[in-house]
Amino acid sequence: xxESPVVDLQKVCxxxxxxxxxxxxxxxxxxAMGKQEVVSLVGPSGCGKSTLLYAILGTQPPKSxxxxxxxxxxxxxxPDRGIVYQDYSLFPFLTALQNVALGLLLxxxxxxxxxxxxxxxxxxxxxxxxxxxxxxxxxxxxxHMHKLPSELSGGQRQRVAIAQAVIMNPAVLLLDEPLGALDxxxxxxLQMFILEMVDLFHPSIxxxxxxxxxxxxxxxxxxxxxxxxxxxxxxxxxxxxxxYDKVVPHSSSLEDKRQADFTELVEEIRRSVYKPxxxxxxxxxxxxxxRNP
Amino acid sequence: xxxxxxxxxxxxxxxxxTLSIALALAGYLYLSYRAYGRNPxxxxxxxxxxxxQGIRGLFESNRKGEIxxxxxLRATSLRFxxxxxxxxxxxxxxGVLMGCLPAxxxxxxxxxxxCSKLVPMAMLSVFFxxxxxxxxxxxxxxxxxxxxxxxxxxxxxxxxxxxxxxxKSYSLGASPMEVIWLVVFRMVFPDILRGAVLSSGPVLNxxxxxxxIAADVGFGYRIRILSRVLEMNTVFIYLVVxxxxxxxxxxxxxxxxxxxxxxxxxx
Numbered sequence: 001x002x003e004s005p006v007v008d009l010q011k012v013c014x015x016x017x018x019x020x021x022x023x024x025x026x027x028x029x030x031x032a033m034g035k036q037e038v039v040s041l042v043g044p045s046g047c048g049k050s051t052l053l054y055a056i057l058g059t060q061p062p063k064s065x066x067x068x069x070x071x072x073x074x075x076x077x078x079p080d081r082g083i084v085y086q087d088y089s090l091f092p093f094l095t096a097l098q099n100v101a102l103g104l105l106l107x108x109x110x111x112x113x114x115x116x117x118x119x120x121x122x123x124x125x126x127x128x129x130x131x132x133x134x135x136x137x138x139x140x141x142x143x144h145m146h147k148l149p150s151e152l153s154g155g156q157r158q159r160v161a162i163a164q165a166v167i168m169n170p171a172v173l174l175l176d177e178p179l180g181a182l183d184x185x186x187x188x189x190l191q192m193f194i195l196e197m198v199d200l201f202h203p204s205i206x207x208x209x210x211x212x213x214x215x216x217x218x219x220x221x222x223x224x225x226x227x228x229x230x231x232x233x234x235x236x237x238x239x240x241x242x243x244y245d246k247v248v249p250h251s252s253s254l255e256d257k258r259q260a261d262f263t264e265l266v267e268e269i270r271r272s273v274y275k276p277x278x279x280x281x282x283x284x285x286x287x288x289x290x291r292n293p
Numbered sequence: 294x295x296x297x298x299x300x301x302x303x304x305x306x307x308x309x310x311t312l313s314i315a316l317a318l319a320g321y322l323y324l325s326y327r328a329y330g331r332n333p334x335x336x337x338x339x340x341x342x343x344x345x346q347g348i349r350g351l352f353e354s355n356r357k358g359e360i361x362x363x364x365x366l367r368a369t370s371l372r373f374x375x376x377x378x379x380x381x382x383x384x385x386x387x388g389v390l391m392g393c394l395p396a397x398x399x400x401x402x403x404x405x406x407x408c409s410k411l412v413p414m415a416m417l418s419v420f421f422x423x424x425x426x427x428x429x430x431x432x433x434x435x436x437x438x439x440x441x442x443x444x445x446x447x448x449x450x451x452x453x454x455x456x457x458x459x460x461k462s463y464s465l466g467a468s469p470m471e472v473i474w475l476v477v478f479r480m481v482f483p484d485i486l487r488g489a490v491l492s493s494g495p496v497l498n499x500x501x502x503x504x505x506i507a508a509d510v511g512f513g514y515r516i517r518i519l520s521r522v523l524e525m526n527t528v529f530i531y532l533v534v535x536x537x538x539x540x541x542x543x544x545x546x547x548x549x550x551x552x553x554x555x556x557x558x559x560x
Contacts, residue, residue, distance in 0.1 A: 057460065059460045077463035078463070081464055083460065083464050087455075089455060089461050091458065091479075092556050093480070093557075103465035103466060106475075107466030108466075111468065111474070164465070168465065168466075
């Protein structure tokens, strides 16, 4: 990685108080993501994938370690990090178009200017609406712009949510199991849609999923987070850390991705991340870690 | 017909609804007939002719200036609307702020929880001593009766706004003020409207009770005066107008909900 990383996690640790003690969730997680890289983050349920995502988002800053996005330390959420949730999380009182244009409006105008200088912001609003229309057209929702989220299907809602995030042109787009709530057909359609979005908008994406095949299909690189490793210190449960990090060996064309056979890699990831035959210390897991800084 | 949550045909709904009203009317007419049989001048359970007589009498008294129905209507309506509007606005602002900002909640929840357990009518004597016989007395009773419960309910609704929406708003560049106003307030607006509708009954309750005790104009005052002289045929007209007013408010709120919260109905 020659240029500076878009996302740079340095020894991130996260824990939460529980009763008299603490629950350790993340242990010394270090990860660097390059520009326009699509990183799939996989791991067993409850290993802390979403916690790591929220540390980058800025809603749950780590207890120790540093999170840098585009060279700046993350303390709070901000428009340089877009987020797409599994449950869509669209604003239910806004139409698809208003949902997509909202970010531009919030980011580029202030509350007092919108309230007290409506004429000045009117022109901006029109410009934002046009940009939102353009993005919605690109994501195939031209005919559904003026519908409320409740009037859209699950797949359409997720397209709006992705459009809402990419219009902000964030440094990194965080996708928290975005396809988890969809049926298999819609899921496949959305997988293709995400790859098209990558071609169209070239965002850097951190994609959380529990589906290994999906991780390999969508990601340029798969990172495995797991609590199943042997800590050589006193604490038997130090939290999850990165136990797998490899570049996916396929060409970037959609056709190659469709044809690719990931059987061996799937097995390798399952063995290393989900069901290790025996718990290994981190230094012995090195053979599965190509890119970890 | 008696299967749990099994829909019934429209004609059954109409027949059952009509039957309930017809039975109530028949019961009333029977009581009125019996009272008339005992004493033809009885006005405690007036029959149909006595009610018509009451309406005529009311307009006559209105002309003569003995009973000013429209002044009563105006006084009660103003107190009701002002009380409901003010308590809804205060509860909406305070409830949303409490639901969003834990420090505001920590400050306001204890006194509001305490006040919500007090019976407003029992506080009437306290307000009577503190405020005296002024218009603010009625407003105070309404605010005291409505604001604590409505605020706590708005606060709970605000807390139920999915945290993902708040986080997403921040990631779209919203300031805390914008999150509160543009996201949380709009999300809980249907709850505020519903709360206001549900509160309109208690508001009227407190107001009529307070007017009965401490007013010299208004529906509560007039009902007390008329019932003392057993002019129930006029009292019933006041009661019907009250019920119609309540029904009208209900319909207005429903129309408002349909217009302003279309998104919630479609959810």
